[in-house]
Amino acid sequence: MRILVAGLIAFGVLIGLVSPAQAALPSWPNVKIGQTGDNVLTAQHLLRHRGYNIAADGDFGSGTQAAVKQFQTANGLSSDGEIGPNTWPKLIVSVQRGNNSEAVRAAQVQLNRYGYGLSVDGDFGGGTHNAAVAFQSSKGLEADGIVGPNTWQTLVGGTPSSGGGSYSLPLARSALPRSEYDDPHHDYPAIDLPVNTVPAYAAVTGTAYRINDSSCGYGLRIVKNGVDYIYCHFSGWSVANGAAVRAGDRVGTTGNTGNSTGPHLHFAIKISGTSYCPQNFLLAIYDGRTPPTPSSLPRTGCFY
Numbered sequence: 001m002r003i004l005v006a007g008l009i010a011f012g013v014l015i016g017l018v019s020p021a022q023a024a025l026p027s028w029p030n031v032k033i034g035q036t037g038d039n040v041l042t043a044q045h046l047l048r049h050r051g052y053n054i055a056a057d058g059d060f061g062s063g064t065q066a067a068v069k070q071f072q073t074a075n076g077l078s079s080d081g082e083i084g085p086n087t088w089p090k091l092i093v094s095v096q097r098g099n100n101s102e103a104v105r106a107a108q109v110q111l112n113r114y115g116y117g118l119s120v121d122g123d124f125g126g127g128t129h130n131a132a133v134a135f136q137s138s139k140g141l142e143a144d145g146i147v148g149p150n151t152w153q154t155l156v157g158g159t160p161s162s163g164g165g166s167y168s169l170p171l172a173r174s175a176l177p178r179s180e181y182d183d184p185h186h187d188y189p190a191i192d193l194p195v196n197t198v199p200a201y202a203a204v205t206g207t208a209y210r211i212n213d214s215s216c217g218y219g220l221r222i223v224k225n226g227v228d229y230i231y232c233h234f235s236g237w238s239v240a241n242g243a244a245v246r247a248g249d250r251v252g253t254t255g256n257t258g259n260s261t262g263p264h265l266h267f268a269i270k271i272s273g274t275s276y277c278p279q280n281f282l283l284a285i286y287d288g289r290t291p292p293t294p295s296s297l298p299r300t301g302c303f304y
């Protein structure tokens with residue numbers, strides 16, 4: 001009897017070693033024509049990565065469907081034009097630090113669903129690596145920072161628990177060090193970020209309205225939940241007036257238009273015309289934390 005018990009324990013230990021306890025992966029979603037959103041956008045970036053020249057606009061139209069059918073035929077799948085549990089595993093691409101590709105954009109779109117606030121720039125740098133590791137840790141996955149099959153499935157198939165939406169720095173993370181995001185502004189609450197002509201990204205998901213006046217120059221106002229996120233001094237826009245934008249979407253190129261003495265991005269947060277200090281908001285995004293509610297931001301202490 002003692003031997004049997006010992007044998008059972010040994011067997012249990014063996015089983016434990018062979019298949020360590022791990023939460024089941026979520027199911028792959030079915031993504032198909034007529035749908036919009038981040039999983040559509042993810043699939044489009046992955047299709048672009050694989051050479052299909054379609055728009056990455058988050059809108060699953062006939063062009064995306066045709067590309068999916070071609071991809072399925074080329075990979076021995078039944079070509080129904082829907083991205084489901086058989087197509088996703090063949091479509092995903094493992095990405096990791098040092099990669100720069102459309103597949104990295106797809107991973108950044110997914111990480112932003114969970115609030116990591118990355119610029120969707122296709123550059124898998126330290127910020128994306130840290131986000132991937134944090135996501136993996138939070139889900140009980142091997143936290144190696146490599147977005148491989150299990151991480152992809154957990155990202156794409158999962159439902160973000162916070163529902164808080166996603167955020168992005170207004171510039172690529174590599175554009176400026178963290179220390180630039182706490183600098184005070186002149187005269188009133190805002191921040192001037194010293195960059196030449198570089199891509200600017202939507203900080204939040206919302207509706208973008210162009211600004212064109214002698215003060216702001218070419219600028220943009222992104223409206224989300226009654227809050228205005230304002231960009232000034234662009235050299236050009238990347239989005240139409242009234243466009244729906246997602247956090248991390250490229251919205252323009254910085255520059256020196258309007259009342260500006262040198263190239264920089266002026267960034268401000270306003271609610272009903274009142275300016276709030278954006279520094280803590282941006283620092284939280286930089287650090288991968290959920291930023292404070294704009295109305296809770298201070299209105300003094302960030303200018304001189």
Ligand SMILES: [Zn+2]
Pocket residue numbers: 185190191192266267
């Ligand atoms: Zn300014």
